[in-house]
Amino acid sequence: MPPSPAEQAWQRLHPRMIVVSVSWLVGPAVPLLGAIFAARDLLNAHGLIVLGSYIVVAGVQAGHEWVRYRTTRFRITDGKVELHSGLFFRTDKSIPRDRVRSADLTANPVHRLFGLAAVKVGTGEHTARSEDDELVLDGISREQALQFRALLLSRSGATNPDGSAASPALPVPLARMRWSWARYAPLTVTTFAGVLAVVTGGSKLLDTLGLDLADSGTARDVWDWLSSVPLALAVAVVTAALLAIGVAGSLVTFAEAWYGYRLEREPEGSLHLVRGLLTSRSVSVAERRICGVELTRPLPLRLLSAARLNLLATGLGGHSARFSNPAQLMPAAPLDSAHRITADVLDETSSPITQAALRGHPRPALRRRLVRGCLLAPAVAAALAGAGAAIGPLPWWTVAAAALLTAACGAPLAWDAYRGLGHALHGDYLVVRQGTFVRRTVVLRRDRIVGWTGRQSYPQRRAGLCTLTATTAAGKGAVRIRDVGIAEGLGLADAALPGLLRPFCDPPSAEDH
Amino acid sequence: MPHQTRQSPRDRPEAVPDAAAPRLLSAPAPGRRPDRRAVHWWLTQNLLVVVPVLAGIAAALALVPDTPSWLWPAFAVLCPLGVAYALLTPWYRYRVHRWEASTEAVCATSGRFIREWRVVPFTRIQTLDTKRGPLMQLFGLSAVTVTTASAAGPVTIDGLDKDLAVALVRDLTERVRALHEDGT
Numbered sequence: 001m002p003p004s005p006a007e008q009a010w011q012r013l014h015p016r017m018i019v020v021s022v023s024w025l026v027g028p029a030v031p032l033l034g035a036i037f038a039a040r041d042l043l044n045a046h047g048l049i050v051l052g053s054y055i056v057v058a059g060v061q062a063g064h065e066w067v068r069y070r071t072t073r074f075r076i077t078d079g080k081v082e083l084h085s086g087l088f089f090r091t092d093k094s095i096p097r098d099r100v101r102s103a104d105l106t107a108n109p110v111h112r113l114f115g116l117a118a119v120k121v122g123t124g125e126h127t128a129r130s131e132d133d134e135l136v137l138d139g140i141s142r143e144q145a146l147q148f149r150a151l152l153l154s155r156s157g158a159t160n161p162d163g164s165a166a167s168p169a170l171p172v173p174l175a176r177m178r179w180s181w182a183r184y185a186p187l188t189v190t191t192f193a194g195v196l197a198v199v200t201g202g203s204k205l206l207d208t209l210g211l212d213l214a215d216s217g218t219a220r221d222v223w224d225w226l227s228s229v230p231l232a233l234a235v236a237v238v239t240a241a242l243l244a245i246g247v248a249g250s251l252v253t254f255a256e257a258w259y260g261y262r263l264e265r266e267p268e269g270s271l272h273l274v275r276g277l278l279t280s281r282s283v284s285v286a287e288r289r290i291c292g293v294e295l296t297r298p299l300p301l302r303l304l305s306a307a308r309l310n311l312l313a314t315g316l317g318g319h320s321a322r323f324s325n326p327a328q329l330m331p332a333a334p335l336d337s338a339h340r341i342t343a344d345v346l347d348e349t350s351s352p353i354t355q356a357a358l359r360g361h362p363r364p365a366l367r368r369r370l371v372r373g374c375l376l377a378p379a380v381a382a383a384l385a386g387a388g389a390a391i392g393p394l395p396w397w398t399v400a401a402a403a404l405l406t407a408a409c410g411a412p413l414a415w416d417a418y419r420g421l422g423h424a425l426h427g428d429y430l431v432v433r434q435g436t437f438v439r440r441t442v443v444l445r446r447d448r449i450v451g452w453t454g455r456q457s458y459p460q461r462r463a464g465l466c467t468l469t470a471t472t473a474a475g476k477g478a479v480r481i482r483d484v485g486i487a488e489g490l491g492l493a494d495a496a497l498p499g500l501l502r503p504f505c506d507p508p509s510a511e512d513h
Numbered sequence: 514m515p516h517q518t519r520q521s522p523r524d525r526p527e528a529v530p531d532a533a534a535p536r537l538l539s540a541p542a543p544g545r546r547p548d549r550r551a552v553h554w555w556l557t558q559n560l561l562v563v564v565p566v567l568a569g570i571a572a573a574l575a576l577v578p579d580t581p582s583w584l585w586p587a588f589a590v591l592c593p594l595g596v597a598y599a600l601l602t603p604w605y606r607y608r609v610h611r612w613e614a615s616t617e618a619v620c621a622t623s624g625r626f627i628r629e630w631r632v633v634p635f636t637r638i639q640t641l642d643t644k645r646g647p648l649m650q651l652f653g654l655s656a657v658t659v660t661t662a663s664a665a666g667p668v669t670i671d672g673l674d675k676d677l678a679v680a681l682v683r684d685l686t687e688r689v690r691a692l693h694e695d696g697t
Contacts, residue, residue: 314662450637450661451668454540456628466540469665471633477664490538500634503615504541 010073016114017139021065023110025058031205050208074137076151081121083135093135095121102284103149107142109278117145121152153270153284171272174344175330177261184332185254186247187300194249195242258331263341271345273329289313291448291474292429293329293342295353295441302439307338311345312444312474327475342443352443356431358422364463365483366418373410378403423481425495430470432481442479448472452493452501468493541630543613543620551672554652555603563595612670614685619659621668631668637661638689641682645675657681
């Protein structure tokens with residue numbers, strides 16, 4: 001790789017970045033000014049204070065961004081990537097280049113408007129202070145960002161530079177966007193969370209501005225109409241309206257997140273994922289970072305035999321607000337698509353999930369789930385209803401009703417949760433399935449297990465069960481096998497990493513203390 | 514120390530995973546205990562919390578004229594509970610906390626009501642730290658933390674003799690370096 005002298009020199013962020021950073025203040029300004037203009041006869045001291053503090057915040061933000069621009073420098077040397085920033089609190093970060101495991105590009109609409117992008121350089125290390133292990137260049141020009149990423153990731157390819165760079169092989173496409181997948185988009189919890197967010201956010205804004213909804217003519221008319229029609233109709237209308245907002249919102253979110261979705265394998269083996277309409281996201285994962293996949297199936301998707309797929313890879317799954325869930329490999333899609341992508345991502349002929357014969361867990365695991373579903377959950381429900389009755393609004397019979405209803409739902413759910421439990425070793429993979437509201441099946445490469453942990457609570461000890469955890473560098477760092485029989489679990493752990501546990505399990509002399 | 518350098522069965526010619534299990538395994542039970550002085554350390558630690566709290570309540574009962582009526586029974590319950598906790602848990606911890614390094618992995622167990630064991634192979638170790646708080650220094654103790662690439666928590670061996678801890682870290686570091694892998 002020819003290290004161009006330009007890459008050795010210290011570089012700055014792009015000056016347009018100042019404008020981009022301040023631009024988020026435009027967002028609140030529009031509804032703020034709009035609301036103040038629309039209701040200027042209602043404007044009071046409260047509203048003026050909000051307006052004044054907005055202007056102060058804008059000034060401070062602009063100043064802060066100017067300082068950030070002036071003090072931030074970065075460069076790539078042969079050995080490492082360096083970033084210096086800060087005025088009063090200087091931070092000098094450097095990451096050795098052979099530790100760089102990812103260089104992800106993102107550009108939100110404002111970034112794109114100004115031709116900029118942000119690059120996050122990750123090492124794939126997970127520590128408690130994981131933000132120390134990544135380096136974010138927020139605001140360099142798009143060409144510079146692409147160049148930067150190519151330079152960082154070409155490291156592995158650069159070891160055989162004899163002419164191979166002159167003939168770039170084409171990436172192999174693994175998956176593309178299908179608009180028919182949009183039908184699964186409304187079936188997520190986020191739909192209802194979105195409705196809630198819109199409603200509470202709207203009321204909060206009105207409240208902050210000191211505007212009372214009851215003073216507005218339109219709102220009063222709607223309220224009057226709702227109170228004049230029969231109660232059932234009013235409830236139906238409100239529900240339908242909220243549902244429509246939710247569905248529309250989820251479809252918009254889906255389109256924004258997954259427009260132009262493309263998953264491909266690049267010639268040197270790394271996975272490359274591009275998606276996003278307004279905010280374009282681009283994630284590259286080197287092949288050696290891939291540890292496995294996680295198939296998640298929330299209850300509604302399970303009923304429609306659909307699933308979502310997440311990638312388990314070192315360096316993904318950190319909580320970086322800048323890159324919303326980079327591990328998502330595809331949107332909610334039919335199960336066979338998920339299996340096909342799983343096989344492609346793991347470079348197998350068929351998905352280990354479909355191939356593996358999962359072993360169920362022992363009977364006491366069912367008992368534990370029944371206890372939770374039919375005793376604990378009804379007890380909590382009864383306690384809540386009891387509190388409601390004690391305060392006033394609920395009649396006392398709701399306590400019994402709540403308990404019975406919860407128990408009636410709890411029993412099949414417990415049975416389903418028990419049926420869902422399963423684990424297996426299939427070839428090079430550990431396959432673990434669990435969960436009922438969200439059923440997750442994890443496929444983890446055996447050689448990516450970095451240790452085993454076992455936990456036994458007192459009830460588990462009584463039941464002869466334990467929770468076995470395969471720790472890994474990917475995702476949240478652990479794959480749990482809940483409520484597995486002790487002997488069976490240890491056998492599995494031993495078979496997955498032969499010889500690791502045995503020295504500690506054998507000793508007959510350990511009993512005598 | 515009979516368990517210190519056990520041979521690993523990995524030396525056997527390529528064991529087929531399932532067929533190689535001659536009998537069911539029991540939960541890992543590493544052989545080495547923390548240092549005796551760890552009991553005193555845990556005891557001191559407990560007393561430093563329990564005694565001031567109880568003394569505070571007692572002082573409030575003795576000095577403040579109109580204490581709420583529930584404070585006496587609360588004190589009567591808390592007093593034996595706190596003292597029992599402070600005196601008994603160090604011994605219990607000493608019983609359950611074990612550790613051991615085999616030829617290819619480190620293992621530690623802990624936990625009072627929730628038992629836990631953790632095993633990390635040397636090839637996956639990323640950092641090895643010793644930690645010594647002021648109280649630990651007083652008792653000549655040290656804790657060793659073995660970190661892997663996983664976010665799910667390190668293996669911690671508490672209450673080791675400080676020289677033993679230093680030697681252990683040095684020994685493990687040597688072995689990890691000899692294996693020379695990047696730990697993911």
